Amino acid sequence: LAGSEQGRLYRQGLRTAIIGRPNVGKSSLLNALLRSERAIVTPIAGTTRDTVEEVANLRGIPLHLIDTAGITPSGDPVEQMGVQRSRSAAESADVVLLVFDGAEPLTGQDRQVSEELKIMGFGGGADTALQASTARGTLRPVVVVINKADRERRLEIEKVHSMWPGAPFVVTSTLSGEGLPELEETVANLVLAGKTLHSESALVTSARHQEALRLAAEHLQASLVPLDRGLPLDFVSIDLRAAYDALGEITGETASDDLLDKIFSEFCIGK
Numbered sequence: 001l002a003g004s005e006q007g008r009l010y011r012q013g014l015r016t017a018i019i020g021r022p023n024v025g026k027s028s029l030l031n032a033l034l035r036s037e038r039a040i041v042t043p044i045a046g047t048t049r050d051t052v053e054e055v056a057n058l059r060g061i062p063l064h065l066i067d068t069a070g071i072t073p074s075g076d077p078v079e080q081m082g083v084q085r086s087r088s089a090a091e092s093a094d095v096v097l098l099v100f101d102g103a104e105p106l107t108g109q110d111r112q113v114s115e116e117l118k119i120m121g122f123g124g125g126a127d128t129a130l131q132a133s134t135a136r137g138t139l140r141p142v143v144v145v146i147n148k149a150d151r152e153r154r155l156e157i158e159k160v161h162s163m164w165p166g167a168p169f170v171v172t173s174t175l176s177g178e179g180l181p182e183l184e185e186t187v188a189n190l191v192l193a194g195k196t197l198h199s200e201s202a203l204v205t206s207a208r209h210q211e212a213l214r215l216a217a218e219h220l221q222a223s224l225v226p227l228d229r230g231l232p233l234d235f236v237s238i239d240l241r242a243a244y245d246a247l248g249e250i251t252g253e254t255a256s257d258d259l260l261d262k263i264f265s266e267f268c269i270g271k
Helices: 004-012 026-034 077-092 108-120 157-163 180-192 207-228 233-251 257-265
Strands: 014-019 052-058 061-067 095-101 122-124 140-147 169-171
Touching: 014 026, 014 077, 026 052, 026 061, 026 095, 026 140, 026 180, 052 180, 061 180, 077 108, 095 108, 095 180, 108 122, 108 157, 122 140, 140 157, 140 180, 157 169, 169 180, 207 233
Parallel strands: 014 061, 014 095, 095 140, 140 169
Antiparallel strands: 052 061
C-alpha cells in the first residue's frame, strides 16, 4: 500500500508540460529528452502552433511530455488557439518544466508565464509530485530550466530564483547536451520523491487494488479497538472478516457479482 502511488505512476505515467514564452527552446528540449527530432525547430518565434505529445521512458516510468506553443499575447487567431492549448496543457499537467532563455534578459512575458502558472496552482517543492498527480489541492511542482547554456548568459538568475524560491533549477543546452542528465535526474527525484523501488518490491498499479488494500488496513486498525477495551473476540472478528474480504477482492476469493461485472467491463472478450 505504501508504494501504491508509485505503482500507479509506473502504469499511468506523469503528464509533464514544457512551458515558456516563445523561442526559449521548448521544442528543442522535447527533442533532446526524446532523443529524436519529433518537433519542428526554427529560430523563428512562434514556430510551434499546437501541442505535441510524446512519451519518454524515465526509470521505467512513462513520462508524457507535452511541447507547447509559447504563451504570449497575440492578435493572430491561430496563435491564440495555440496559446490557449498551452494553458490547457499546463492546467492538466502533474509537473511543469518552465523554460527560460539563458541568453536573454528576463522579460515581461517570462514574468507573465510565471504568474499564470502560480495561479494554476504550481509552485510546490520537490516532494509534491506524487501527491499532486492524484490531488489537485496540492501545489504542483515546477522545474526551472535555464536553457541555451552554450551561449553567453544574460538572464538574471537571481530574479528567477526570487520568482520560484522553492523550485529546482537546471541549466541546459540542447545543442551540447549539457544539463540534460541532470534534468532527467531532477524529474525522476520529483516523481519518486527521492525514493527508489527495488526490483523485488510489490507494485500496486490498479486503483481497485489500492482501494481494497486501504480498506483492509482500516479494518485491521479498527480491530485493535475492541482488543484494547477488553471486549469479546467476536467484536474483533467483525473487522478481521472485513479485512479478509477486502484482500479477497484482490485474490479473487471473495469477488462479488458487482466486482466481477466491474472487472469484465474492462476487458474485451471475443467469441
